[in-house]
Amino acid sequence: MKIVQGQPTEEQLLSELETLYPRIERSIRAYTNGTGLDPRDLTQDTFLKAVKSLDQYNQGAALYTWIYRIARNTCIDAMRKLKTRRQYDAPEVDADSQSSTDSGSSVDYRSDYEQREEQNMVRRVMAFMPNDYRELIILKDFEGMHYNEIAVITSLQEGTVKSRLFRARVMLKEGLLKAGYVHES
Amino acid sequence: MNRESLEIKMTEMLDSGSYSKADESQLLEELRQYPDLAEAWELMRSGPVSISYDAVYPLEPVRNEDLEPIREALSPTTDLTTELLQWFPRYFAAAALMLLFLAGYFTISSGQSESFEGQVSEWIYLFGEEEQLQNQEFLVQELPFTFDYND
Numbered sequence: 001m002k003i004v005q006g007q008p009t010e011e012q013l014l015s016e017l018e019t020l021y022p023r024i025e026r027s028i029r030a031y032t033n034g035t036g037l038d039p040r041d042l043t044q045d046t047f048l049k050a051v052k053s054l055d056q057y058n059q060g061a062a063l064y065t066w067i068y069r070i071a072r073n074t075c076i077d078a079m080r081k082l083k084t085r086r087q088y089d090a091p092e093v094d095a096d097s098q099s100s101t102d103s104g105s106s107v108d109y110r111s112d113y114e115q116r117e118e119q120n121m122v123r124r125v126m127a128f129m130p131n132d133y134r135e136l137i138i139l140k141d142f143e144g145m146h147y148n149e150i151a152v153i154t155s156l157q158e159g160t161v162k163s164r165l166f167r168a169r170v171m172l173k174e175g176l177l178k179a180g181y182v183h184e185s
Numbered sequence: 186m187n188r189e190s191l192e193i194k195m196t197e198m199l200d201s202g203s204y205s206k207a208d209e210s211q212l213l214e215e216l217r218q219y220p221d222l223a224e225a226w227e228l229m230r231s232g233p234v235s236i237s238y239d240a241v242y243p244l245e246p247v248r249n250e251d252l253e254p255i256r257e258a259l260s261p262t263t264d265l266t267t268e269l270l271q272w273f274p275r276y277f278a279a280a281a282l283m284l285l286f287l288a289g290y291f292t293i294s295s296g297q298s299e300s301f302e303g304q305v306s307e308w309i310y311l312f313g314e315e316e317q318l319q320n321q322e323f324l325v326q327e328l329p330f331t332f333d334y335n336d
Binding site: 014018023025026029048052115122123160164165166170173174 | 195
């Protein structure tokens, strides 16, 4: 026999699940790239933890900010358990980049190939960045969050977020330039 | 201005994307104490690296098998037994009081029923006696003689 509980937060999470899930999964993928951790498992853990601790959710804060915070802590715990030493495994090679040799003109192929190389390079450079810096790039530049939201997620002051983000962006740009990535806006 | 304040200022300037020559001159003046930061500013002032993060880390389509356990956990329905087990400790004292009350009620009720049963037995006994008397009267009427109680 089933009975209805009907908590508004549960309904809210249920309604936002399909939108939130891929975003969180992508951020976790970017955050844990090169560690060998499975982003799918971590995303599942994140959401199940969120469901279990829904009673701790402060209705005043944005739901996605709260879940990002749980995702971040889940990743940090998992990486701590693995005692990851910032050693980057081979970047994921896109299967379709191999097959692109079969189609299109040589100009198209080169352009496509270069794009994929650039993407791999960004992944590689980001994987080498310290977690504290990489997460700020993900939250600000990937997810386009506001500084106050990032401050909540990372438990940092807004000023610290901004100063650290400056260093993170410099680090990323230096890394990409060193790796031969010269395409600038 | 200390290093952190300068980093904050540079981030804000880069985020806004538009700053006056005067602002930059003032910043460069401040950066003279920190050559490494001045170098970083030179690197960044040309703009952030043009990266399509969506291409680097595309959104993966969500699979139902991934969402199902979460939906299950989030489901606004729950098993009645589970629900009752969760509620029981909360209302344990009330339940105990209710049990005491019910036990008392039944004790009193059973006392009453005993007296009721006694009453019924009495009625039955009386009824039997009356019936016996009627039978005796009947038998007397059937006799070919009568008793004369006056003798």
